[in-house]
Every structure is written in structure tokens, then in C-alpha cells.
Amino acid sequence: MKFWIISIFIYKLVIADPVPIVLWHGMGDTCCVSVSLGSFKLFLEKNIPGVYVNSLRVGNNTIEDLENGYFMSPNQQIEYVCNLLASDLKLRNGFNAIGFSQGSQFLRGVVQRCGHQLPPIKNLITLGGQHQGVYGLPHCGALQHESCDYVRKLLNYAAYYKWVQKALVQATYWHDPLDEETYKKGSQFLADINNERVINKTYINNLNKLEHFVMIKFDGDSIVQPRGTEWFGFYKPGQAKVMQSLQESALYVKDRLGLKKMDKAGKLVFLSQPGDHLRFSQDWFIKNIINVYLDPKK
Numbered sequence: 001m002k003f004w005i006i007s008i009f010i011y012k013l014v015i016a017d018p019v020p021i022v023l024w025h026g027m028g029d030t031c032c033v034s035v036s037l038g039s040f041k042l043f044l045e046k047n048i049p050g051v052y053v054n055s056l057r058v059g060n061n062t063i064e065d066l067e068n069g070y071f072m073s074p075n076q077q078i079e080y081v082c083n084l085l086a087s088d089l090k091l092r093n094g095f096n097a098i099g100f101s102q103g104s105q106f107l108r109g110v111v112q113r114c115g116h117q118l119p120p121i122k123n124l125i126t127l128g129g130q131h132q133g134v135y136g137l138p139h140c141g142a143l144q145h146e147s148c149d150y151v152r153k154l155l156n157y158a159a160y161y162k163w164v165q166k167a168l169v170q171a172t173y174w175h176d177p178l179d180e181e182t183y184k185k186g187s188q189f190l191a192d193i194n195n196e197r198v199i200n201k202t203y204i205n206n207l208n209k210l211e212h213f214v215m216i217k218f219d220g221d222s223i224v225q226p227r228g229t230e231w232f233g234f235y236k237p238g239q240a241k242v243m244q245s246l247q248e249s250a251l252y253v254k255d256r257l258g259l260k261k262m263d264k265a266g267k268l269v270f271l272s273q274p275g276d277h278l279r280f281s282q283d284w285f286i287k288n289i290i291n292v293y294l295d296p297k298k
Contacts, residue, residue: 026101031057082114094120104129115206132234133175136225160186177235204258
């Protein structure tokens, strides 16, 4: 009798509660307002009763959070978030992580850089992420007109200048396939987390601890260029027309990030949606993400 009582107690303590979820928004969005990730947080809470959702706010308020998405170095943001997650007691038994657009590669940076100092990160799910960077900026989110044009010019002609790397977030994952060496030397964020300069074994070990790394690509994406970066693909080096998949890239062939090992273990998951950037239905997300990775008891 005592055995069954103890078993029920353990079930309620360990199994019954849903795994918490951490969200990181993209460029031009913010953590908590209803027109941004605030509504998605409510959607998750409605469809996974009892789940704790931490929608990350980088800054003291939503205005700072939005601005930091443009002007605070990803390296500083990741350090800030690592400390934030480490102090969140509701995550102490582990959590799932969902990144939107540039929040995708930033959350991957969290996994790689401080995953060993955090509770277990079970599944990393990225929607429209730029894992191999971008080469083109057709839309600038909240930045419009003259400001947007100015951002484009900076990225096209001065992305790897130190002051631009420090001043503009998007410059840190600008990937120029026509000049790979300058990219590797100048990129203060992406080239590092993709292990393109030196091999950081901590990055590999932390990433390989994930149960699944799910990448969602939007086939009609008009914002992210090239779209293949959402599945870790990119242009073949030396030109900007012909694409290559992750599996064809040196990153995979040389297994500089452990992705080949993860792929063979069935940990890499490639999903797609036909619409534009971050366009998906709630029904699709419930069926393909919630029921499979976030609340598999369903």
C-alpha cells in the first residue's frame, strides 16, 4: 500500500506537471504585449494547462526589450538571459525552448554557451531562425523608410566594422558568402556559435544534450534571405545564387558543431510551412509541436 502511495506522489511531483517553456521573440517584437509574444504565451497556457511559460524580456520594460533586439549585442543578451534562466526556480527541473526568428539563434547561443550551467534544456524549437545567418534584409520589422534603408546600407558595406558589430544586432549574424574569410574574422556572434573559427567542445557537448533540435522553415518567407538558413542551409561559398543544404556544408561534413552526430541520432527535425515569415495555424502548431514535443501526454 505504501508503495502505491509513494508512486502516486512521485507521479504527481515529477510527471503530472507540464515541462516549462521559455520563449525568445524576434526582431521588432517584444516579450509580453498582446500583439507580440504575449498572445502566444496565452495560447500555450490555454493548450497546455498548468504550464509555466517564461517569455524573455531583455531589459527593464517592453520598450527596452524591443530596442535591445536591434542595438544590444547578442553576446550581452545571451549572458543576460543565461543569468535570468539560472535564477528562475520554476525551471529547476528542466524546460523546453522556443525561438522566433532571430530569437532562434540567440536561444541556440544560450544552449551552447551556458547549457551546462542550467537545468536540462529538453527540446529547442526554432521558427524562421537564421542559423547560418542572412545575406539580405528586405524588411526591417519595426524600422521603416529612411532608417530601414540606412540599416541595409550598413550591412551591405560595413557589416564587419567593429563599431557596426557593436551597434547593430543584425550585423552580428550577417553572413557574406562572397567573402567568407572576412565574415569569419569580423562576425562577433554567428561565426563563434557556429564554431567557424575554433572548435569549442562545450558548444558541441551542450547542443548534443538536447532531446530534439526542431527547425521550422517558412517556404514563402519574404523576410529571411536565404530561406534555407532556417534549416541551417546557406549559399555555397563564393557566390549568392546556388544554395546548399546543411548536409552538404563543411559545417556538417566536418561536424564542427556536432550536427551530423545529432542527425544520425534522429535529434534533428526539419519541418516546414508554406506561408510567409512566422505564419502558421494554431491547429498545425498543436498537432506538430505541442502534442509531440511540449505536451506529449496528449
